[in-house]
Amino acid sequence: MTSTVLSLRVDSELLDRLHGHAAKRGMSVQDYVVRTLVRDDFDERFHTAVEETERFYGADAPPHATPPPSARRT
Template identity: 65%
Template structure:
Protein backbone atom coordinates (compact mmCIF):
# COMPACT_ATOMS: atom_id res chain seq x y z
CA UNK A 1 0.00 0.00 0.00
CA UNK A 2 1.33 3.42 -0.88
CA UNK A 3 0.97 6.35 1.46
CA UNK A 4 0.21 9.95 0.69
CA UNK A 5 0.41 13.17 2.65
CA UNK A 6 -2.64 14.97 4.04
CA UNK A 7 -2.13 18.33 5.70
CA UNK A 8 -4.72 19.51 8.22
CA UNK A 9 -5.28 22.91 9.73
CA UNK A 10 -6.99 22.75 13.11
CA UNK A 11 -7.55 24.70 16.26
CA UNK A 12 -4.71 24.49 18.78
CA UNK A 13 -7.03 23.26 21.55
CA UNK A 14 -8.29 20.42 19.35
CA UNK A 15 -4.74 19.48 18.42
CA UNK A 16 -3.77 19.37 22.10
CA UNK A 17 -6.77 17.18 22.98
CA UNK A 18 -5.97 14.78 20.16
CA UNK A 19 -2.35 14.63 21.27
CA UNK A 20 -3.47 13.83 24.83
CA UNK A 21 -5.77 11.05 23.62
CA UNK A 22 -2.95 9.63 21.51
CA UNK A 23 -0.51 9.77 24.43
CA UNK A 24 -2.99 7.96 26.70
CA UNK A 25 -3.03 5.13 24.17
CA UNK A 26 0.75 5.30 23.68
CA UNK A 27 0.27 6.14 20.01
CA UNK A 28 1.71 8.83 17.81
CA UNK A 29 -0.68 11.63 16.96
CA UNK A 30 -0.51 10.58 13.32
CA UNK A 31 -1.44 6.98 14.11
CA UNK A 32 -4.27 8.10 16.38
CA UNK A 33 -5.80 10.39 13.75
CA UNK A 34 -5.45 7.82 10.96
CA UNK A 35 -7.07 5.14 13.12
CA UNK A 36 -9.95 7.50 14.01
CA UNK A 37 -10.53 8.31 10.34
CA UNK A 38 -10.43 4.64 9.37
CA UNK A 39 -12.88 3.76 12.15
CA UNK A 40 -15.29 6.49 11.02
CA UNK A 41 -15.01 5.33 7.41
CA UNK A 42 -15.80 1.75 8.47
CA UNK A 43 -18.80 2.93 10.52
CA UNK A 44 -20.22 4.82 7.53
CA UNK A 45 -19.74 1.89 5.15
CA UNK A 46 -21.27 -0.53 7.68
CA UNK A 47 -24.30 1.73 8.22
CA UNK A 48 -24.84 2.03 4.46
CA UNK A 49 -24.61 -1.75 4.10
CA UNK A 50 -27.19 -2.30 6.84
CA UNK A 51 -29.53 0.22 5.23
CA UNK A 52 -29.22 -1.51 1.84
CA UNK A 53 -29.91 -4.89 3.44
CA UNK A 54 -32.96 -3.53 5.24
CA UNK A 55 -34.31 -2.03 2.01
CA UNK A 56 -33.73 -5.34 0.22
CA UNK A 57 -35.68 -7.35 2.78
CA UNK A 58 -38.44 -4.73 3.16
CA UNK A 59 -39.19 -4.78 -0.56
Protein backbone atom coordinates in the same frame (compact mmCIF):
# COMPACT_ATOMS: atom_id res chain seq x y z
CA MET B 1 -0.75 0.08 -0.51
CA THR B 2 0.31 3.56 -1.50
CA SER B 3 0.39 6.38 0.99
CA THR B 4 -0.24 10.04 0.32
CA VAL B 5 0.32 13.11 2.46
CA LEU B 6 -2.68 14.90 3.94
CA SER B 7 -1.92 18.20 5.61
CA LEU B 8 -4.33 19.59 8.18
CA ARG B 9 -4.47 22.92 9.93
CA VAL B 10 -5.92 22.63 13.43
CA ASP B 11 -6.07 25.09 16.28
CA SER B 12 -3.91 24.57 19.34
CA GLU B 13 -6.80 23.47 21.58
CA LEU B 14 -7.79 20.67 19.20
CA LEU B 15 -4.17 19.59 18.78
CA ASP B 16 -3.77 19.47 22.57
CA ARG B 17 -6.89 17.30 22.88
CA LEU B 18 -5.71 15.00 20.09
CA HIS B 19 -2.31 14.74 21.73
CA GLY B 20 -3.97 13.80 25.03
CA HIS B 21 -6.16 11.12 23.45
CA ALA B 22 -3.20 9.71 21.54
CA ALA B 23 -0.96 9.71 24.63
CA LYS B 24 -3.56 7.72 26.60
CA ARG B 25 -3.27 5.03 23.96
CA GLY B 26 0.50 5.25 23.59
CA MET B 27 0.19 6.51 20.03
CA SER B 28 1.42 9.44 18.01
CA VAL B 29 -1.12 12.09 17.05
CA GLN B 30 -0.74 11.04 13.41
CA ASP B 31 -1.46 7.38 14.18
CA TYR B 32 -4.41 8.32 16.41
CA VAL B 33 -5.99 10.51 13.71
CA VAL B 34 -5.50 7.89 11.01
CA ARG B 35 -6.97 5.15 13.20
CA THR B 36 -9.96 7.37 14.00
CA LEU B 37 -10.56 8.12 10.33
CA VAL B 38 -10.34 4.43 9.41
CA ARG B 39 -12.75 3.48 12.21
CA ASP B 40 -15.26 6.18 11.21
CA ASP B 41 -15.02 5.12 7.57
CA PHE B 42 -15.73 1.50 8.55
CA ASP B 43 -18.68 2.56 10.72
CA GLU B 44 -20.14 4.58 7.85
CA ARG B 45 -19.71 1.73 5.35
CA PHE B 46 -21.22 -0.77 7.81
CA HIS B 47 -24.22 1.51 8.44
CA THR B 48 -24.75 1.87 4.68
CA ALA B 49 -24.58 -1.90 4.23
CA VAL B 50 -27.19 -2.42 6.96
CA GLU B 51 -29.50 0.12 5.34
CA GLU B 52 -29.10 -1.53 1.93
CA THR B 53 -29.83 -4.94 3.46
CA GLU B 54 -32.97 -3.59 5.11
CA ARG B 55 -34.12 -2.09 1.80
CA PHE B 56 -33.39 -5.36 0.00
CA TYR B 57 -35.33 -7.55 2.42
CA GLY B 58 -38.04 -4.98 3.17
CA ALA B 59 -40.81 -5.89 5.57
CA ASP B 60 -40.36 -9.62 4.86
CA ALA B 61 -36.96 -9.72 6.54
CA PRO B 62 -36.48 -12.55 9.03
CA PRO B 63 -35.77 -11.33 12.58
CA HIS B 64 -32.06 -12.23 12.36
CA ALA B 65 -31.53 -10.29 9.07
CA THR B 66 -31.44 -6.88 10.73
CA PRO B 67 -29.57 -5.81 13.84
CA PRO B 68 -31.55 -4.85 16.93
CA PRO B 69 -32.27 -1.10 17.26
CA SER B 70 -29.68 -0.79 20.02
CA ALA B 71 -26.94 -1.91 17.61
CA ARG B 72 -27.85 0.63 14.94
CA ARG B 73 -25.96 3.87 14.70
CA THR B 74 -27.97 7.05 14.26
